Amino acid sequence: MTSTVSPLALLALVLPPFERAFDAFVGVFGDAACAAGDATVGSVFCEGYMQLALLAGIGVGVVAPLVGTFLVHRRMALVGDTLAHAAFAGVAVGLFLGSTLGVAVSPQVSALVVAVVAALGIETLVERTDTAGDVSMAIVLSGAFALGTVLLSLGSGGLSVSVHQYLFGSLVLVDRASVGLLTLLVGVVVGTVALTYRPLVFVTFDETAARVAGIPVRRYERLLAVLTALVVVAAMQILGVILVAAMLVVPVAAATQVATSFRSSLWLSVAAAELAVVAGLVLSYYAGTQGSGTVVLLAIGVFCLAAGASRLPTGLARRVRSAVGSRLGQRDDTRTR
Amino acid sequence: MSVVALDGVSFGYADHPVVEDVTLTVDPGEFVGLVGPNGSGKSTLVRIALGLVRPDRGTARLFGSPAHRDRDGTRVGYVAQQATRQAGEMPVTVREVVRMGRYPHVRWRFGERDRRAVDAALDRVGVTDLADRQVRTLSGGQRQRVFIARALASEADLLVFDEPVVGVDTESRTAFYDLLDALNEEGLTVLLIDHDIGVVTAHADRVVCLDCRVRFDGDTDAFAESDALDRSYGPAHRTLDHSHGHDHAADHDHP
Numbered sequence: 001m002t003s004t005v006s007p008l009a010l011l012a013l014v015l016p017p018f019e020r021a022f023d024a025f026v027g028v029f030g031d032a033a034c035a036a037g038d039a040t041v042g043s044v045f046c047e048g049y050m051q052l053a054l055l056a057g058i059g060v061g062v063v064a065p066l067v068g069t070f071l072v073h074r075r076m077a078l079v080g081d082t083l084a085h086a087a088f089a090g091v092a093v094g095l096f097l098g099s100t101l102g103v104a105v106s107p108q109v110s111a112l113v114v115a116v117v118a119a120l121g122i123e124t125l126v127e128r129t130d131t132a133g134d135v136s137m138a139i140v141l142s143g144a145f146a147l148g149t150v151l152l153s154l155g156s157g158g159l160s161v162s163v164h165q166y167l168f169g170s171l172v173l174v175d176r177a178s179v180g181l182l183t184l185l186v187g188v189v190v191g192t193v194a195l196t197y198r199p200l201v202f203v204t205f206d207e208t209a210a211r212v213a214g215i216p217v218r219r220y221e222r223l224l225a226v227l228t229a230l231v232v233v234a235a236m237q238i239l240g241v242i243l244v245a246a247m248l249v250v251p252v253a254a255a256t257q258v259a260t261s262f263r264s265s266l267w268l269s270v271a272a273a274e275l276a277v278v279a280g281l282v283l284s285y286y287a288g289t290q291g292s293g294t295v296v297l298l299a300i301g302v303f304c305l306a307a308g309a310s311r312l313p314t315g316l317a318r319r320v321r322s323a324v325g326s327r328l329g330q331r332d333d334t335r336t337r
Numbered sequence: 338m339s340v341v342a343l344d345g346v347s348f349g350y351a352d353h354p355v356v357e358d359v360t361l362t363v364d365p366g367e368f369v370g371l372v373g374p375n376g377s378g379k380s381t382l383v384r385i386a387l388g389l390v391r392p393d394r395g396t397a398r399l400f401g402s403p404a405h406r407d408r409d410g411t412r413v414g415y416v417a418q419q420a421t422r423q424a425g426e427m428p429v430t431v432r433e434v435v436r437m438g439r440y441p442h443v444r445w446r447f448g449e450r451d452r453r454a455v456d457a458a459l460d461r462v463g464v465t466d467l468a469d470r471q472v473r474t475l476s477g478g479q480r481q482r483v484f485i486a487r488a489l490a491s492e493a494d495l496l497v498f499d500e501p502v503v504g505v506d507t508e509s510r511t512a513f514y515d516l517l518d519a520l521n522e523e524g525l526t527v528l529l530i531d532h533d534i535g536v537v538t539a540h541a542d543r544v545v546c547l548d549c550r551v552r553f554d555g556d557t558d559a560f561a562e563s564d565a566l567d568r569s570y571g572p573a574h575r576t577l578d579h580s581h582g583h584d585h586a587a588d589h590d591h592p
Contacts, residue, residue: 073427202437205429209484212387212415213441213491259428261471 022180029055037282044285052179053171053238053291057277059179059186060235060247065255065269066193067227068248072256073204078134079225080245082122082141083115083232085148088241090114090233091166092148100154107166108181112233118144119225127218169240169292171281178237185234189227196223201262239292246296247273254303257310272302338401340365340495340526341386346395348381355381357549358395363528365494368521370541370557371530374570377548379530380418380499386528387415387497400494411441414488416481418499418530425473431483432468435459438490458490462516477502478509485516495526502531514540534566 030051037045045054071079094110097103118140125136152163165173193200202210203220211217228248235244251273252265259265280295287294341363348356356378363369373379384390385397388404397404400412435458439451459465462482472480481501488496496517502510518540521527531537537544537557544560546553553565 073425075425198437198440198443201429201433202440205427205434205437206417208389208417209415209437209487211389212413213411213437215440256426256428260430260469262427262429262433265428 018180022183026051026055026176026179041282042286044282049172049174050281050285052174052176054278054281056174056179056182056238057281057295058274059182060231060238061251061273061277062270063186063189063231064235064244064247065251065273066266067189067224067231068252069255069266069269070200070204070224071228072249072252074224077245077249078137078141079119079122079228080232080248082137082144083119083225083229084236084241084244085141086118086144087111087115087229087232087236087244088166089118089144089148089151091163091236091241092151095163096151096154108178108233108237111166111236112229114144115229115233116226119229120222123218123222123225165240166236167240167242168290169236169238169243171238171284171291174237182234182237185230189230189234192223192227196220200224239295243292243296246299247276250296250299250303251276254299254306257303257306272306273299276302338365339363339398340367340400341528342396342398342401343382343386344396344398346382346385346392346397348378348385348390348392354549356385356392356547359547359551360395361545361551361554363495363526365526366521366524367543368517368527368541369529370537370544371528371547372532372534372537372544373547373552375532379547382547383497383499383528383530387413411491412493413495413497414438414485414491414493415497416484416488416499416501418503427473428471429473430469430471431464431475431486432459434472434483435468435486435490438487438493441491454490454492458486461489462486476509477505478513481505481509481513482516485520489520493525495528496520497528499530500532501529502533502536510536 030045030048033045033051033054034043037043045051068077068080071077088111090111090113091107093114094105094107097105097110098107122137122140125140199210199215199220200223202213202215203217207217231248232244235247239247251269254272255265255268259268276295276299280298281291283289283298284291284294339362341361343359343361346356346359346361347354359382361382371379371383381390385392386399386404388397388399388406391397391405432455435455436447436451438458439447439454442454443451456465459468462485464479464482464486467475467479467483472483475483485496498517502513505513514536517527517529527541529537529541538561541557543555544553544557545551546560546565548570553560553563555563
């Protein structure tokens with residue numbers, strides 16, 4: 001357990017209805033996860049911390065590819081990595097304020113604030129410099145990480161464990177308050193994407209035509225950057241700063257290989273992420289490997305399978321695609337036609 | 338009311354003027370071809386007309402309102418330069434792209450009227466059988482049709498194309514321009530930027546030749562006989578001809 005409780009998580013927990021509903025949900029979810037695990041892979045999800053890790057992982061598996069799909073197809077995959085490093089600077093700011101000034105600031109909240117500010121800053125840089133932004137992003141990425149390390153070195157010792165936790169993620173240290181915050185963030189991100197799906201797709205596909213069609217493109221670009229910041233902070237605790245960007249990109253890349261439509265690519269990317277998260281948690285539990293690394297390696301494995309499937313001889317590939325598509329994408333496409 | 342009305346429009350970077358003192362109107366139902374050498378400001382002028390760029394001086398009005406203002410977005414279909422390379426690896430289908438044309442009309446639900454408009458637009462440009470194909474798998478000519486379908490689905494009154502056939506095979510080019518002619522005859526206003534003067538003179542009713550300033554603005558036959566080409570391209574120019582079978586599309590070799 002972390003000693004500081006984030007004000008946002010605190011807010012979530014002092015809201016009694018939310019707390020009660022969340023506790024009940026965690027209880028039901030935990031029982032179901034334990035039973036499902038027992039029936040298939042053993043008692044891995046019968047331990048409380050693994051149930052919380054699974055819940056967090058499933059949430060991340062939904063929102064990371066959901067937002068990542070728009071980033072990848074706007075060729076802004078690097079934004080996730082940059083904001084993750086900005087979030088690290090935010091963690092350092094929180095820990096620094098706590099250790100030197102005695103101000104109790106939750107690292108998660110300071111990470112959220114710094115990541116959102118960095119997201120808006122990057123968007124402004126990209127707008128002003130009129131480039132793809134990779135140079136500005138490289139500067140922000142390394143600059144934020146440098147700031148983080150300097151701030152940590154200024155702070156008193158004894159921080160290495162928690163820093164390690166934020167850099168590489170930790171399944172054991174996921175606590176109920178953090179998962180509560182993560183659940184809120186997941187709700188906000190999914191709700192926002194659902195409400196703004198059409199303009200986001202249009203802006204992603206053809207920015208100029210979208211602008212001519214009267215869509216406020218800059219506003220949606222900023223929105224996407226802020227959503228990315230939320231996802232990064234939500235995912236940071238289990239995946240760590242260094243690997244969080246992988247979940248924004250790798251499942252999307254896998255889905256793009258086999259998707260039959262944009263909508264189906266969203267569903268498939270979430271499916272790929274969930275597969276990697278659940279299998280990764282199980283594997284890391286039994287093999288004693290690092291959780292985030294295992295999840296990301298499995299996601300890359302899914303990508304390799306998808307890339308291989310997309311290069312199957314045409315007839316076979318079509319059958320595979322239609323089988324996958326009919327399960328996940330086309331049904332939805334047909335309904336919305 | 339003019340569709341496009343530019344009055345004394347200038348735009349430039351530091352000491353480098355891109356467009357200077359351009360006054361131009363496009364009326365409903367016209368098919369206007371905009372030609373000029375590379376770097377003559379054609380794309381910039383169109384971007385000003387559509388409100389994507391604000392002029393340094395002068396005014397740009399679109400359907401009677403200041404072009405840069407927020408608008409309902411349903412009256413203009415714009416296909417930018419290199420649009421056929423759009424999509425990249427995005428697995429978006431033809432139908433999904435054409436649906437985008439309806440987005441300015443849709444408040445909450447994509448309704449029956451929207452679906453019908455999409456189907457009609459797909460049918461009009463002849464890509465109904467490609468509706469579930471991904472745009473990334475289509476040829477340049479097919480993609481171009483999809484973009485037109487998107488504009489038609491939005492019920493646009495003005496279609497604007499910037500170098501639409503770059504990377505499109507000859508046969509599809511002919512079909513593409515024939516489709517533009519047909520849509521123009523149905524009443525749509527067409528503004529076409531094309532480096533291929535032969536094509537422009539073959540299809541447009543009116544030619545505007547731009548070289549930072551307007552060098553010529555008048556009907557197509559008068560353009561062929563004028564010295565506007567010499568003045569903008571220099572005396573040794575050769576205009577491209579893609580064999581559309583029109584006399585005035587021939588090479589212009591001047592002594």
